[in-house]
Amino acid sequence: xxxxxxxxxxxxxxxxxxxxxxxxxxxxxxxxxxxxxxxxxxxxxxxxxxxxxxxxxxxxxxxxxxxxxxxxxxxxxx
Amino acid sequence: xxxxxxxxxxxxxxxxxxxxxxxxxxxxxxxxxxxxxxxxxxxxxxxxxxxxxxxxxxxxxxxxxxxxxxxxxxxxxxxxxxxxxxxxxxxxxxxxxxxxxxxxxxxxxxxxxxxxxxxxxxxxxxxxxxxxxxxxxxxxxxxxxxxxxxxxxxxxxxxxxxxxxxxxxxxxxxxxxxxxxxxxxxxxxxxxxxxxxxxxxxxxxxxxxxxxxxxxxxxxxxxxxxxxxxxxxxxxxxxxxxxxxxxxxxxxxxxxxxxxxxxxxxxxxxxxxxxxxxxxxxxxxxxxxxxxxxxxxxxxxxxxxxxxxxxxxxxxxxxxxxxxxxxxxxxxxxxxxxxxxxxxxxxxxxxxxxxxxxxxxxxxxxxxxxxxxxxxxxxxxxxxxxxxxxxxxxxxxxxxxxxxxxxxxxxxxxxxxxxxxxxxxxxxxxxxxxxxxxxxxxxxxxxxxxxxxxxxxxxxxxxxxxxxxxxxxxxxxxxxxxxxx
Numbered sequence: 077x078x079x080x081x082x083x084x085x086x087x088x089x090x091x092x093x094x095x096x097x098x099x100x101x102x103x104x105x106x107x108x109x110x111x112x113x114x115x116x117x118x119x120x121x122x123x124x125x126x127x128x129x130x131x132x133x134x135x136x137x138x139x140x141x142x143x144x145x146x147x148x149x150x151x152x153x154x
Numbered sequence: 155x156x157x158x159x160x161x162x163x164x165x166x167x168x169x170x171x172x173x174x175x176x177x178x179x180x181x182x183x184x185x186x187x188x189x190x191x192x193x194x195x196x197x198x199x200x201x202x203x204x205x206x207x208x209x210x211x212x213x214x215x216x217x218x219x220x221x222x223x224x225x226x227x228x229x230x231x232x233x234x235x236x237x238x239x240x241x242x243x244x245x246x247x248x249x250x251x252x253x254x255x256x257x258x259x260x261x262x263x264x265x266x267x268x269x270x271x272x273x274x275x276x277x278x279x280x281x282x283x284x285x286x287x288x289x290x291x292x293x294x295x296x297x298x299x300x301x302x303x304x305x306x307x308x309x310x311x312x313x314x315x316x317x318x319x320x321x322x323x324x325x326x327x328x329x330x331x332x333x334x335x336x337x338x339x340x341x342x343x344x345x346x347x348x349x350x351x352x353x354x355x356x357x358x359x360x361x362x363x364x365x366x367x368x369x370x371x372x373x374x375x376x377x378x379x380x381x382x383x384x385x386x387x388x389x390x391x392x393x394x395x396x397x398x399x400x401x402x403x404x405x406x407x408x409x410x411x412x413x414x415x416x417x418x419x420x421x422x423x424x425x426x427x428x429x430x431x432x433x434x435x436x437x438x439x440x441x442x443x444x445x446x447x448x449x450x451x452x453x454x455x456x457x458x459x460x461x462x463x464x465x466x467x468x469x470x471x472x473x474x475x476x477x478x479x480x481x482x483x484x485x486x487x488x489x490x491x492x493x494x495x496x497x498x499x500x501x502x503x504x505x506x507x508x509x510x511x512x513x514x515x516x517x518x519x520x521x522x523x524x525x526x527x528x529x530x531x532x533x534x535x536x537x538x539x540x541x542x543x544x545x546x547x548x549x550x551x552x553x554x555x556x557x558x559x560x561x562x563x564x565x566x567x568x569x570x571x572x573x574x575x576x577x578x579x580x581x582x583x584x585x586x587x588x589x590x591x592x593x594x595x596x597x598x599x600x601x602x603x604x605x606x607x608x609x610x611x612x613x614x615x616x617x618x619x620x621x622x623x624x625x626x627x628x629x630x631x632x633x634x635x636x637x638x639x
Contacts, residue, residue, distance in 0.1 A: 112433070115456045118460060131454060131457050135453070136298060
């Protein structure tokens, strides 16, 4: 799983084509990343990768890297 | 012991002396002293409830260790639910038992059913809403494995009952406060100067703005029928400014006092009246409560309903604001205030796409100045409308207030405030002080470096002292609004 696959999802959900993310990007770095859009982001990632995060996983996320780690875990488990 | 009292000033000076001179050897001694001072501070309010506070602290502390030490996910969950629900149960009993019972009896009576149930005389223990939330956030953070439980009862007890935040927050997070209690604190010049300027600025907001406006607002809200439409609108706006100055002033004092002990507390207000959307407003107003509700109420609910589309998310938002209303007080007017804020989000979800691009959506970055001004005014207008219910004693009184605005025989009578005699002087002082606070904050909000430099210097301390002397209305000292929650 690479950051390139995640970037278009972020741009689509946040409706901003200029968004660039890296492994350290946090919610506070992106103005559009509020709590409502956070849910839309989760739903979109789950739909695209056909996975389902647990609440415990989501609660521990602090940056993009944490999201990617959990996507990898779930995708590899399928 | 109010922050704006001589007793507190004496308490603070003695506590600072003992903390930095007598008990300064190790972190443990410093914390032990601060805990004793905090319990002493709490006893000034009501010593009887100190036992309840001690029980709550010890209970959550032990459950925290249990959750942490348990391997099985199922058992961890059971311990977490036990801890959280017991805490909520205690809060519910003291704060809401009579409220729900009397509401139920009224409801039954409206159907002609007269039930003979005796209401208990329950006194609301001061600070219970705040320390319960501290405990809940601690347990949930351990359950979500964001933190490890602390093995120090002393540090946990101080995190919950530290006197600057005990009575009205900010609602701290264990992740932010507990690490600051680990090591011995050293007295720094920056902490002293920033602490003092925060305290003075907070006092100015409280004494010159909140108390001045408060005495006029009280007059209007108690006799709404006597004022013109414009007068009522002005009083509602003044109440919004009053509650902001009161609560953010209190928070500034709390944060400033804490800085004097070398401990930083969370930011609670970040220029909320300059928000261009309701979502932005809630990221700037009472931040420690809104982030608590976001992390521990909205997020779990929205995740649960995430596959129900946008209405699942909206339902979660609405329920979160409903809970926020209940948290503020056992009164339907607070619940209605929460409901209104929940409804303010509705247009956001009625939009065609996922989000709404209305004047109070959150996608208005870099708009024209007129657009930004309109957005800010409309957000402020919505906030003021909801505040009318927050201030009114009942929902009906709130509607009467609105009725008097719209169906008034006199729409403008400028002399109505002047007729009130001494209040006219206080009102002028209050408006002047409000303009100083709001324009100062607007310049800071726009990151005007010249203002920042000015405010970081000793000039600020002198300036605020002078302003306090000229504009303070010490004769109308009113208790901090949020102390009742």
